[in-house]
Amino acid sequence: MKEKLIQLLSKEAGLSPKEVESLLEIPPSPELGDFAFPCFSLAKTLKKSPVQIAQELSEKISSKELEKVEAKGPYINFFLDKKKLFDETINKILKEKDKYGSSSVGKGKTIVIDMSSPNIAKPFGIGHLRSTIIGNAIGNISKAQGYKVVKLNYLGDWGTPFGKIIEGYKKWGDAKKLEKEPIKHLYEIYVKASQDSEMEEAGRQTFKKLEEGDKETSTLWKKFRQLSVREFNKLYKTLGISFDVTSSESEYNNKMQFTLNELKEKNLLVKDQGALVVKLDKYNLGTCLIQKSDGATLYATRDITAAIDRYKKYKFSHLLYEVGQEQKLHFKQFFKILELLGYSWAKNCVHIEHGLYLGKDGKKFATRKGKTVFMEDIIEETKELAKREIAKREKLSSKQLDERALKIALAAIFYGDLKNHRSGDIVFDLQRFLSFEGNTGPYLLYSYVRACSILRKAKSKTAKVSIQALSEKEKKLVTKLGAFPDVVKISYEQLAPNMVANYAFELAQAFNEFYHAEQVIGSEQEGFRLILVRAFTQTLKNSLNLLGIEALEQM
Numbered sequence: 001m002k003e004k005l006i007q008l009l010s011k012e013a014g015l016s017p018k019e020v021e022s023l024l025e026i027p028p029s030p031e032l033g034d035f036a037f038p039c040f041s042l043a044k045t046l047k048k049s050p051v052q053i054a055q056e057l058s059e060k061i062s063s064k065e066l067e068k069v070e071a072k073g074p075y076i077n078f079f080l081d082k083k084k085l086f087d088e089t090i091n092k093i094l095k096e097k098d099k100y101g102s103s104s105v106g107k108g109k110t111i112v113i114d115m116s117s118p119n120i121a122k123p124f125g126i127g128h129l130r131s132t133i134i135g136n137a138i139g140n141i142s143k144a145q146g147y148k149v150v151k152l153n154y155l156g157d158w159g160t161p162f163g164k165i166i167e168g169y170k171k172w173g174d175a176k177k178l179e180k181e182p183i184k185h186l187y188e189i190y191v192k193a194s195q196d197s198e199m200e201e202a203g204r205q206t207f208k209k210l211e212e213g214d215k216e217t218s219t220l221w222k223k224f225r226q227l228s229v230r231e232f233n234k235l236y237k238t239l240g241i242s243f244d245v246t247s248s249e250s251e252y253n254n255k256m257q258f259t260l261n262e263l264k265e266k267n268l269l270v271k272d273q274g275a276l277v278v279k280l281d282k283y284n285l286g287t288c289l290i291q292k293s294d295g296a297t298l299y300a301t302r303d304i305t306a307a308i309d310r311y312k313k314y315k316f317s318h319l320l321y322e323v324g325q326e327q328k329l330h331f332k333q334f335f336k337i338l339e340l341l342g343y344s345w346a347k348n349c350v351h352i353e354h355g356l357y358l359g360k361d362g363k364k365f366a367t368r369k370g371k372t373v374f375m376e377d378i379i380e381e382t383k384e385l386a387k388r389e390i391a392k393r394e395k396l397s398s399k400q401l402d403e404r405a406l407k408i409a410l411a412a413i414f415y416g417d418l419k420n421h422r423s424g425d426i427v428f429d430l431q432r433f434l435s436f437e438g439n440t441g442p443y444l445l446y447s448y449v450r451a452c453s454i455l456r457k458a459k460s461k462t463a464k465v466s467i468q469a470l471s472e473k474e475k476k477l478v479t480k481l482g483a484f485p486d487v488v489k490i491s492y493e494q495l496a497p498n499m500v501a502n503y504a505f506e507l508a509q510a511f512n513e514f515y516h517a518e519q520v521i522g523s524e525q526e527g528f529r530l531i532l533v534r535a536f537t538q539t540l541k542n543s544l545n546l547l548g549i550e551a552l553e554q555m
């Protein structure tokens with residue numbers, strides 16, 4: 001229907017369909033119609049006032065699809081024929097099912113998303129959680145736009161800290177503790193080593209040995225890496241998130257010479273107190289350290305090397321990095337260096353930055369009381385809270401309770417994050433995330449459950465469908481349902497999963513209003529209303545799945 005409207009407008013206003021589409025707005029309230037077209041930009045060419053243009057154009061446009069066309073000041077408001085809209089939208093949803101909302105605009109193109117990317121031997125941070133949740137949603141949304149998506153986990157497993165950890169382990173390590181709680185143990189060692197001034201030099205030398213492939217050092221490092229990965233994988237399993245590729249910084253140890261040579265060839269490397277750097281002052285980006293005076297390479301050196309390698313491997317149309325905003329300068333610097341090296345695809349590298357999680361006190365969450373927060377503990381705590389909620393409503397076996405609590409907890413955490421625009425800081429308030437009322441994950445799950453239960457209760461699955469005039473609430477719900485494909489498209493374009501999240505909430509609200517106002521089962525319009533409910537469950541499920549949230553049929 002929107003396409004039809006664009007065609008009509010394009011013909012009458014003398015604009016290309018693309019221009020019309022970019023101008024077309026969704027009015028802030030239903031009294032102003034389903035679409036609005038502002039006439040300001042036509043005033044110059046037509047040499048008339050926007051108000052006059054709106055009046056004249058509105059008189060020219062009519063179609064079977066439109067209930068009403070109305071000029072309101074400089075705007076033309078279009079009211080779609082709701083019965084037609086119902087037919088078109090609902091048929092589309094029921095036909096496309098899980099694919100409703102998808103498109104094929106990205107066909108043949110690849111998007112690589114660097115996401116999660118925790119550091120071995122260190123706790124999986126709350127920032128890594130954000131990166132995992134947001135990266136996953138952006139990956140799903142891109143896939144729904146037809147792109148081939150490579151979700152790539154880039155482990156931080158290289159760099160001078162590992163020299164310190166290895167030295168520290170040799171001094172204070174305990175094999176039993178390492179096996180039992182590897183990350184906690186290694187992190188304790190790291191903290192201790194960082195406070196020990198002697199460890200500075202020893203760690204530096206040990207990392208150098210590691211870079212050179214020394215046997216004893218490498219064996220320990222491999223062990224730490226393997227145990228850390230084991231822990232991370234447990235967590236990913238709990239979160240229900242997987243990757244297409246797991247890669248890591250250490251992979252690039254042997255490829256760094258290539259990057260150094262390229263930088264030399266392009267005359268970008270400068271000696272600075274024994275170290276090698278790229279000067280980026282001209283671009284207001286300071287200096288980027290490439291190689292330390294002892295020959296050790298850095299995070300940036302590895303990222304440059306990795307990006308070049310990824311382009312060779314994937315020929316990506318975009319390479320996205322879902323990483324906290326505190327690394328902004330790092331990304332700007334190495335994207336600039338890629339550009340200076342002459343890689344035209346550098347402009348397609350994007351840092352998708354996210355803000356911090358804050359505690360209820362407004363302070364950075366991870367440093368709460370100076371203690372480290374372990375992700376497993378956070379999920380456990382959320383699960384316990386969910387269990388209490390469920391127990392208020394239902395009696396379940398402990399296995400069922402456990403499974404359901406985990407799903408609700410994840411919906412609470414994922415949605416609690418994704419409903420906000422990623423760039424802002426968010427207060428990590430588990431109590432609020434878990435509330436069954438308000439703008440929360442559990443509220444969405446609950447709306448889905450409610451709709452599923454109506455469908456289960458309906459006896460006459462084949463009740464005759466006759467579409468009467470639609471009520472206000474029905475109109476609102478149908479209009480919302482029809483908007484989903486556009487929402488997914490914009491959410492992709494802006495790399496903003498919060499658009500899908502906010503849509504899911506508004507959709508659930510529209511359904512709940514409908515459900516409170518209209519009887520479904522046993523009403524004269526049962527057949528028709530059941531179809532509407534089915535279309536709702538399908539669309540809500542599709543939007544939740546894009547966010548990485550599993551819809552539950554019972555709760």
Ligand code: ARG
Nearest residue numbers: 114117118119154156303323
């Ligand atoms: N491991 C890094 C950290 O925890 C994040 C890596 C992000 N990805 C990248 N290609 N730099 O800070």
